Amino acid sequence: MRQLLSSLSYFSIFFAPFILPILVWLLSQDAYVAKHARRALFSHLFPLLAAIPLIYMAVTSGSFASVVGYLILFGIIYFGSFVYNIVLGIQVLREPSY
Template structure:
């Protein structure tokens, strides 16, 4: 720990932590969970948990969008265009959140690697 309260990771810890963030492209939930339970270092576990939470957020949003689409289709039955616009807006918001989370994971992975 430095004077500013920042934990420094050794090279192996930094690589594992960055892989947790970059796993958004490969195995979004599996790698952070495995790293969290396998690695003993507290700071690497913290990064694994942050990566896991950032991977869960888009999945939760996807479930909400799917529920909205199903609910909109069931209730609309061709009567109104309002549910259609709500579904499109929900999907657009979901994709914006998804893009933001992917960018955030890339930035965090690079930050962790640059600490070494």
């Protein structure tokens, strides 16, 4: 059960990227599950935090090419975070249970 909750925290990027990891982190009595829920929450928040300076730079640059470049960079960051969460969710499911 603990592996399922931990992996669902990572897989929640598909359906509830912030809500499920927060709930699992706050309500879990198991340190293992809480650790993975906290990591999943931060990995879901990372693209949002990376978007703040990218949006600022895109707005202040004034160049269309710069805006497109920043959007491409954001897409790469978001895609990397998406793949990272899927990989960690699978790894947690494959760990031996204790």
